[in-house]
Structures are given as C-alpha cells and as structure tokens.
Amino acid sequence: MFSHSRNVAIFGGNFTQVTVLQHGARGIDLLQDASSPSAIHNSEERFPPPKCHENTRVAIIEQLMRWILGHENRDALIMWLLGPAGAGKSAIAQTLAELCNSMKILLASFFFFRTDPTRNHSRSLFPTIAYQLAINLPDARDFVVKVPEDDPMVFTRSIEEQLSSLIINPLQELYLSGRPSSPSDPYLVIIDGLDECGDAAMQISILQVIAKSFSACDLPFKFLIASRPEMHLTSMFNSRWINPIFARLALDDNFLPEDDIRLFLRDSFDEIRETHPLASLIGYPIWPSPDTIERLVRKSSGQFIFASTVMKFIASARRLPTASLDIILGLNPSNADAPFAELDALYINILSSVSDIKRTMSILGFLILSDTLQAKLTTTRFIEDFLMLSRGDSHIFAGELASVLTLGSSKSGVHGTVNLLHASLSDFLLDQSRSNQFALDLPEIHAHLACMCFRALGRYFVAKDFASIVMLKLAYPHVQENLVKHCSVAAPTPGLRNAIQEFSHDPLAVNPKSKQYLESTPMVVAAIRATSFHDAEKLCAPHVAMFESFLSEKIGHYYSNPTLTFIAAAISTPCQLPSLAYDSAISDFLGRAETREAEKVDHNGLYLFSFFFRFDLGNAYKEFLAHFLTTEARSGHCVLTGQHYSTAAELCLKYLHKLRHYPRTDEEGDKRLMEWALECLPSLLDQSIETEALVRSA
Incomplete structure (x- = not known):
C-alpha cells in the first residue's frame, strides 16, 4: 500500500486497499484454469522433455521447416x-x-x-491452445479472453464450438479489425501424440474439427500433428475430402535413421566412459568396438526407443557398463519383419533380472490397468500402501526397471512419482505373443487389484489415524473408478473370495452419515455381481440386506415431508435429474421454508438433495435407491405408493402453474427446471392415485 514511501507517520484510522483488475484478467484466469499446463512444450512438468540428440534428425527437421516456412507443400x-x-x-x-x-x-x-489424466483427453486441448494464442499473439488477447468472460461455460461445449468460439472467431475479429497479418506473427500449432487422446472416435473428431474449421476460413495457420499410424487415423488421412489440405511425413528408412542412431550411440558411450561411477573399471582402451556399435545399430531396427532403452540400461549405476553391454549383446538378432523384436527381447531381459517378479507384475499391472491414474496415485508411498507392499518395495522396483521407467522427485525427496517412459512397454506386456511368460495375466491381475480395492475401501471406513485417513481418501476415488471394472474381468480366485467375505460395511461400525457410505454400498454390490463367482448373489446378500435395513430406517422420516416425498418419487422416475446449482429457481420450486426443513432431515439421512443440486453421488446409488423404493418385496412399508406419487405430482403442478402466471427473472434456471418438470410429470401422474388436492392442482 505504501511502497516506495519515506518518512511516513500515521496515527490511528482505518485503511482500505482496493485492487483494480485490468480488463481481461478474469478471462485469462478462466482460460488458464481450463488449460493443461503440462501439455505445453516448455512445461516444467514435462522436464526433461524427449528431444532429438544433437545433430540427429536433421533431414526431418529441415523438411518440416520447409513446409512451415512455405517453401514446399504450400x-x-x-x-x-x-x-x-x-x-x-x-x-x-x-x-x-x-x-x-x-x-x-x-x-x-x-x-x-496416455497416462497423464490432465492431457489424455480433448477437454483441455482448445482452451490450452487459446491460452497460448492470447499470450503469444498479444493483439488477439482481448478478443480471446472476452469469450470466457461473456460465457464461462464455453469450456463445456463441444470441441467444435470451443475451437470456433475460443480461436477462430477471435482471430477473424482481429484481422477484420484492420490490423494486417504480419509475416512475423506466430502461426504454427503442434499437436503431438494424438493417438494417446481418449478413444479412436475422439481422435477422429479432433482431426475433422480442425480440418473443416480452418479450411473454411482464411487464416494463416498450420498444424503439425504427430501420432502412430493407427488404422482409424490412417483411414481418416486417406479420406478424399482431407487430401487437398494435408501432407504426410513418415518416419521410415528414407531418412536413414540408422545414421542418427549410430551418432547417438557413439556420443552416449563417450559420456558413459567420462561420467559413469565405475568407468575406471572398464579396462578396454577402445570400448565398445566399432563392430559392436554397428551391431547395436542393426538391432535397433530403425527405432530410437531401442537405442535409448539400451543406453539407459548400460548407463545404470547398478552394474559395470561392460557387463550390461554383454547382456545386450546376448540378444538374438532382429527379424526384418518384426521391428520391435529386439525391444521385446530387451524387455524380457530386463524383467528376467528383477528380484521379485510377482511384486514387479503387481505394480506394473496397477500402473497399466488402472483407469485415470493421477500423479498423486503413482507415488511410491501410495503404491506401497494400496498394494500392501513393504516400505521401500516400490523404490527397489523403480531401480530395477530404471531403463524403462522414471522415479520423479518429490517435495520431501522421499516419495517420488513412478512414470512409465514408453507406451510400448504397456503394448508389450499386454501382448502375450510378444512378452511370453512376462505377459500380464489379466484375469489374475484384475482379481489381485480388486482385492486391493476391497481392502482399501474397508480400511477407509475404519481408519482412525490421520495419515491413514489421508492416504485412504486418495484411494477412494480410485476404487470408485476401478472396482467394478476389475471385478468384471477378474478370475474367481480364493483371494478375491476372501477379500469379499472379509469386507465389512456395517453402518454401526462406520460413519453412515457420509456420502461415501451411501454410494459405496451399491458400488460394492455391483462389483460382486460383476464377478464370475457362481454364488455372487449369495456373496453380496449380506451387504444388500444391511443396506436395505439402513434405508428402511431412514426413509420413514421422508414421507412426512412433501418436499422429500417429491424428491424420492422423482428419483424413482427414468428422468434425468436437473443437477442445478443451489439457486433461487430450485428453492422456489421446492418452497423456501420447506426446503430448509427438508434439508435438515436429508443431511442426516440419504442425501437426496445431492442428486438435485450437485449430482455428486454416483448413479449406482440412485439406481439402487430407485429399485428399492419401487419394489415392495425389498422395501415393505417404505415402498412408494400412489399417494406419494400424487403428493409429488401436486407439487410439480403447483410449480408449473406458478411459473406460468408469475414468471421470474431467472430465465435460464426456470427454463431448465420447467423442461425437467414437464418431462417428469407424466411419470409421476401415471403412478398417482386421484386425490382431491391433485385434481385441484391439475
């Protein structure tokens, strides 16, 4: 407040500091929040990024630069x-x-x-590009940041709408504003690893949106898109309509990759001789021989990943470099029709040298078969806790596989993040014809991971010490995401049966007021039913009975309140709940005073309001609850009756009548609620009984 002031004396008084944000500050912040910083080429999270070795790939870079600068393929x-x-x-x-x-x-x-949940999907693609557009092309900034300022929900639109709103429209406004395009303006957009984004349909969609949108407008921009030649992408690029605006550059033998690999190997061996801790023990005046380097060049089959993996293996401080090289030279020569034959042999050799193959396959299975792994779930601490390993096991695992994965640093310097270096390792382990005895046995690994999920979930609800609570809260979303999937593929092993039978979900032993308890029981039941146990229904029966008893006790308090009766009836219909923010439209719909009173009951009961306002409880719970409330054999006296549906339909009709005669200013909220009420009303009326109040409301 008083920066650069001198000799200031103030006695008493109150001070208020007002900070005025410049125009566009909110817009750029919204863009930043929707972006994926780790996806940008100079991101700290990607450090050190994969990069061409000095003086390699020269011909490829030169050809690409000729295209970028307009000297060919204009x-x-x-x-x-x-x-x-x-x-x-x-x-x-x-x-x-x-x-x-x-x-x-x-x-x-x-x-x-593929394994980074912040950049393995399309949601942040165009917001991240738009953010860089605003930064790298300052004249366009005001046009770009105005979009999220005017429409903060632009990031939830389709990718086509995002590209149009965040990038193309602002650029067109810029050039129509009278500012001519300058040759020095940035105009290249690089998208790498398209095949690692979501599924095939999304990858095709991204290509189509870029090609159609930019070919339809006159903007001086170019896109470099790098990917594997997957069949769906090849078919897309072979389409007749895209051919006029597209060129391809294949990384094949035409660029003499063996020359680059040879240079890379020579430089890498030079560095090992200079910096390896055991370099003084190498003992040979010339190591390795020129013939050995040529042999490694041939074994690379033109793939840099082989040479890179080999040199990481030889550079490991765990053994003498000459001994590591001898292991590599013992591999069989590659076959001309199997470019990854030597890479597969190397992976087999590396896995053959680990001290505990069962532990190694357990961790690799966790890393490869788990969906949406976040960085905090791949720390050595979490891996050890979730898989119930001994302290230090994950560090040993990372050290033994240092040539195919990295162990990142952490703030504490102890529990780093384990990262697989190459997608090809996953391909190798999931293809038994390549990995042989080291192939991931999917039914067995999924059964093991399902056991770990049940045990982690059980520990989550009884944990007392702070460290365990924090760790298991990290595990809970992971269990939500993966338990049913693991069980559906799992072999019916004795270990999985024991984990299911030992799992306790007694509401008397845990906190039944927690939302996690409410949504986890239906998830557990669905997971058990997804197994291939012949007596799966018998295994899940205790959980079903215990939870239905809990529901029966709670639901009795709901039917005395019209608002809660309405929500219970609405949940039982096939209509999708509105999931609006808690606003005036919702409280007006349910009644302000009634809503406050109903929330007190609901907060100590079934959290039905969460479906209405935030949709932060899983569909499994909604479906379980709906089936329970509408099946008398399960819910008994708690079953929804025609009277309950009449009460719900009456409230719905009153709201529609009120909205028609007394429209409010919250048009968007009212519109969404009205559409939902009109969709829901027929289902409520179909199951109602005719009452005097309902007739009056109609």
Missing part, C-alpha cells in the same frame, strides 16, 4: 508426422517446437500423454 494446412511407437515423434515435435519458438513462429503446442 497448400497443406495439416502435416501428419507418423511413425511407430518409439520412432521418436515426440522428440522431433519437441525439438521443432523449441526451434520455432525461438523464431517467434510457434503459436501453440499440445503434447498428449
């Missing part, structure tokens, strides 16, 4: 850089991004990565 809006796994696409994209950034012609970059 009509190509999109350049597809394609190559097999491990060919070095990401390294080329990174090197090109840094080069173009230094030349001030890089507009934006986005690096997809």
Whole structure:
C-alpha cells in the first residue's frame, strides 16, 4: 500500500486497499484454469522433455521447416508426422517446437500423454491452445479472453464450438479489425501424440474439427500433428475430402535413421566412459568396438526407443557398463519383419533380472490397468500402501526397471512419482505373443487389484489415524473408478473370495452419515455381481440386506415431508435429474421454508438433495435407491405408493402453474427446471392415485 514511501507517520484510522483488475484478467484466469499446463512444450512438468540428440534428425527437421516456412507443400494446412511407437515423434515435435519458438513462429503446442489424466483427453486441448494464442499473439488477447468472460461455460461445449468460439472467431475479429497479418506473427500449432487422446472416435473428431474449421476460413495457420499410424487415423488421412489440405511425413528408412542412431550411440558411450561411477573399471582402451556399435545399430531396427532403452540400461549405476553391454549383446538378432523384436527381447531381459517378479507384475499391472491414474496415485508411498507392499518395495522396483521407467522427485525427496517412459512397454506386456511368460495375466491381475480395492475401501471406513485417513481418501476415488471394472474381468480366485467375505460395511461400525457410505454400498454390490463367482448373489446378500435395513430406517422420516416425498418419487422416475446449482429457481420450486426443513432431515439421512443440486453421488446409488423404493418385496412399508406419487405430482403442478402466471427473472434456471418438470410429470401422474388436492392442482 505504501511502497516506495519515506518518512511516513500515521496515527490511528482505518485503511482500505482496493485492487483494480485490468480488463481481461478474469478471462485469462478462466482460460488458464481450463488449460493443461503440462501439455505445453516448455512445461516444467514435462522436464526433461524427449528431444532429438544433437545433430540427429536433421533431414526431418529441415523438411518440416520447409513446409512451415512455405517453401514446399504450400497448400497443406495439416502435416501428419507418423511413425511407430518409439520412432521418436515426440522428440522431433519437441525439438521443432523449441526451434520455432525461438523464431517467434510457434503459436501453440499440445503434447498428449496416455497416462497423464490432465492431457489424455480433448477437454483441455482448445482452451490450452487459446491460452497460448492470447499470450503469444498479444493483439488477439482481448478478443480471446472476452469469450470466457461473456460465457464461462464455453469450456463445456463441444470441441467444435470451443475451437470456433475460443480461436477462430477471435482471430477473424482481429484481422477484420484492420490490423494486417504480419509475416512475423506466430502461426504454427503442434499437436503431438494424438493417438494417446481418449478413444479412436475422439481422435477422429479432433482431426475433422480442425480440418473443416480452418479450411473454411482464411487464416494463416498450420498444424503439425504427430501420432502412430493407427488404422482409424490412417483411414481418416486417406479420406478424399482431407487430401487437398494435408501432407504426410513418415518416419521410415528414407531418412536413414540408422545414421542418427549410430551418432547417438557413439556420443552416449563417450559420456558413459567420462561420467559413469565405475568407468575406471572398464579396462578396454577402445570400448565398445566399432563392430559392436554397428551391431547395436542393426538391432535397433530403425527405432530410437531401442537405442535409448539400451543406453539407459548400460548407463545404470547398478552394474559395470561392460557387463550390461554383454547382456545386450546376448540378444538374438532382429527379424526384418518384426521391428520391435529386439525391444521385446530387451524387455524380457530386463524383467528376467528383477528380484521379485510377482511384486514387479503387481505394480506394473496397477500402473497399466488402472483407469485415470493421477500423479498423486503413482507415488511410491501410495503404491506401497494400496498394494500392501513393504516400505521401500516400490523404490527397489523403480531401480530395477530404471531403463524403462522414471522415479520423479518429490517435495520431501522421499516419495517420488513412478512414470512409465514408453507406451510400448504397456503394448508389450499386454501382448502375450510378444512378452511370453512376462505377459500380464489379466484375469489374475484384475482379481489381485480388486482385492486391493476391497481392502482399501474397508480400511477407509475404519481408519482412525490421520495419515491413514489421508492416504485412504486418495484411494477412494480410485476404487470408485476401478472396482467394478476389475471385478468384471477378474478370475474367481480364493483371494478375491476372501477379500469379499472379509469386507465389512456395517453402518454401526462406520460413519453412515457420509456420502461415501451411501454410494459405496451399491458400488460394492455391483462389483460382486460383476464377478464370475457362481454364488455372487449369495456373496453380496449380506451387504444388500444391511443396506436395505439402513434405508428402511431412514426413509420413514421422508414421507412426512412433501418436499422429500417429491424428491424420492422423482428419483424413482427414468428422468434425468436437473443437477442445478443451489439457486433461487430450485428453492422456489421446492418452497423456501420447506426446503430448509427438508434439508435438515436429508443431511442426516440419504442425501437426496445431492442428486438435485450437485449430482455428486454416483448413479449406482440412485439406481439402487430407485429399485428399492419401487419394489415392495425389498422395501415393505417404505415402498412408494400412489399417494406419494400424487403428493409429488401436486407439487410439480403447483410449480408449473406458478411459473406460468408469475414468471421470474431467472430465465435460464426456470427454463431448465420447467423442461425437467414437464418431462417428469407424466411419470409421476401415471403412478398417482386421484386425490382431491391433485385434481385441484391439475
């Protein structure tokens, strides 16, 4: 407040400091929140990024630069850089991004990565590009940031709408404003790893949206898209309609990758001789021999991933470099028709040397078969706790597999994050024809992971010490995401049966007021039913009975309140609940005083308001509850009756009548609620009995 002031004396009084944000501050903040910083080429989270070794890939970079600068393929809006796994696409994209950034012609970059939940989907793609557009093209900033300021929900729209609203429309406004395009303006957008974004349909959708949107407007931008030559992407790029605006560059033998690999190997061996802790024990004046380097070049089959993995293995401080090289040289020669044959042999060799293969496959199975793993779930601490390993096991695992994964640093310096270096390792382990005895036995691994989920969930509800509560709260969303999937694939092992039978969900032993308790029981029942046990219904019967007893006790308090009766009836209909924020439209619909009173009951009961306002309870709970309330054999005296449906229909009709005669200013909220009420009303009326109050309301 008084920066740069001198000799100031103030006695008494009150001070108020007012900070005025410049126009666009909110918009750029919204863009930043919707973006994925780890996807940008110079992100700290990607450090150190894969990058071309010095003086390698020169011909490829030069050809791409000729296209970027307009010296060839001038009509190509999109350049597809394609190559097999491990060919070095990401390294080329990174090197090109840094080069173009230094030349001030890089507009934006986005690096997809399959195992990073912040950048393995399309939701943040165009917000991240738009954010970089606002930063790298300052004249466009006001046009870009105005979009989320005017429509904060733009990030929930379709990717086509996002591209149009956040990027194309602002750019068109910029150029229509009278500012001519300058040759120095950034105009290249790099999208790497498209095949690691979501599913095939989403990848095709991204391509179609970019191609159709930019080909329909006159904007001076180019897209470099790198991916594996997956069948669906190849078919898309072979489409007749995209051919006029597209060119391809395949990473094949035409670029003499063996020359680059040879240079990379020589430089890497030089570095090992200079920096390895055991370099003084190498003992040979010339190591390795030129013939050995040529042998490694041939075994690479033109794939940089082989050379890179080999050198990581040889550079490991766990053994003498000459001994590591001898292991590599013992591999069989590659077959001309199997470019990954030597990589597979190397993976088998690395896995053969681990001290505990069961522990290794358990951790690899967790990393590969779990959906939406966040970074905090791949720390050595979490892996050990979730898989019930001994302290230090994950560090040993990471050290033994250092040539195919990394152990990142952490703030404490103890519990780093385990990251698989290559998607090809997953491909290898999931393909038994390649990995043989090291293939992940999917039914057995899923059964093991399902056991771990049941045990983690059981510990979550009885944990007392703070450290366990924190760790198991991290595990709970993971269990939600994966338990049913694991059970549906799992082998019916004795271990899984024991985990199910030992799992306790007694509401007297846990906190039944927690939302997690309410939603986890239906999830557990669904998971048990998804197993291949012949007596799955018998296994889940105790959980069903215990939970239905709990529901019967709670639901009795609901039917004395018209608001809660309405919500219970609405949940039993097939209509999708509105899931609006708690606003005036909702409270007006249910009645303000009645809503406050109903919430007190609901907060100590079944949390039905959560479906209405936030939709933060799972569908499994809603479906379980709906079936329970409408099946007399299960709910007995708590079953929804025609009288209950009449009460609900009456409230619905009163709201529609009130809205028709006394419209409010909250048009959007009223519109959404009215549409839902009109959709829900027929289901309520069909099951109602005719009452005098209902007739009056109609």
